[in-house]
Amino acid sequence: MGLLSKKDAKLITDPLADNNPITIQVLGICSALAITAELKASIVMAVSVMAVLAIGNVVISLMRNIIPSKIRIIVQLVVVAALVIIVDQVLKAFAYELSKTLSVFVGLIITNCIIMGRFEAFALANKPWRSFLDGIGNAAGYGLILIIVGFFRELLGSGTLLGFKVLGDPIEKTGLYAIGYENNGFMLLSPMALIVVGIIIWIQRTKNTALIEDH
């Protein structure tokens, strides 16, 4: 491994598990609830957040010495909003199909707490390259949880994965449905996303007891 130093590599691997934005820092829960009813949407959201967070982190990091501390949150908001709008416009002009798939997510990206959180906690105090890695790492940690939740919600709620009927056809009663299996419609509602995230947190902290906070 000559590409990344040990310290830099940690910026990417840490948020995947022991410092995961969703399960440990409890950031970005809102969008995790909203869009994980199907796997495809989870993946698209994960990729979009990664792009915005990585670029945004670099921009904020480049400006870190000239941003007045009194209005730094506003500056961060302006940067992320401008970035998202430009990306949205460019997609609409040159990749219209893709922009239609992304439509709902664009608004959600701006409001994602992870983005503001990383700008504030990391990019304002670190060099661009490290901020870039931090953005990639945190977005990956966020995306990982999104994809896990999306996987279970789509599988158990609709009996499909990425739209493919993996468990058989519920109306024609083929596959698993032939022996009396039923989709759990409750999985499609947002409370179940919270419960799935809760189960992930439970498993993660059982495996690594150092993560349990004592009060």
Added chain:
Amino acid sequence: MENRTDKNSYTIIFAIVMVLIVGSLLAFTASSLKPNIAENKRLEKQQNILYAMGVNENDETSANFVSTDKAPELFKKYIKKQLVIQDGKVTEDDEAYLIDVKKEQANAKSGKARRLPLLEGEKDGKTFYIAPIRGKGLWDAIWAYVAMDENMVIQGAYFDHKGETPGLGANIKQRFFMDDFIGEHLLDASNNFKGIDVSKSNADPKNEDKTDNEVDAIAGATITGNGVAAMIKSDLKLYVPFFKNLKNN
């Protein structure tokens, strides 16, 4: 020691410069990309209309439009007439498909006359009447292109939405939902306009009964489904006089 960036004057100047830069950057991007975006939207309308009348590249389960570079040519080939209905009068207009339904609905609300676009398509000797309609879902606008025959029996439909929940309301643009409308009658047995209910208590999930004025709702998407039913009821009803005339002549 006070930091240079903590000064009020610096903060204000920074804010002004930032707003100017970001503002002009956004304005520049928006205006330079505007023609491309408008063209994309126009092609999408053509694709949607063609889709509704069955000119599409659907495979077994997914909905696929004809490609954007073929759309204008196919649109010319299949769409024979573009009509505008206003106050009961029917006129031809080659850009009827570009009429903004949202604007017309607002006009109607403020008491002005509403122009109703209707496209007449022909495929394999069959005539289709395609109407664009628009309504409200859970979060934002939903709209559709509905192709009917002269008896107001639906021949095809394309639904779309601005921001319905992925996996729930957003599924109105999935084949399993849109295809349910094909063959459904908009009129009831005594030829009065009834619309189509998106029903949760539908006793016909396989959708074999085409004259029940009902299709099966999507679980978890009640409000979007109600929006679809409401949009069909309110907007397609306006076309009833046209179809009555058509039959009488």
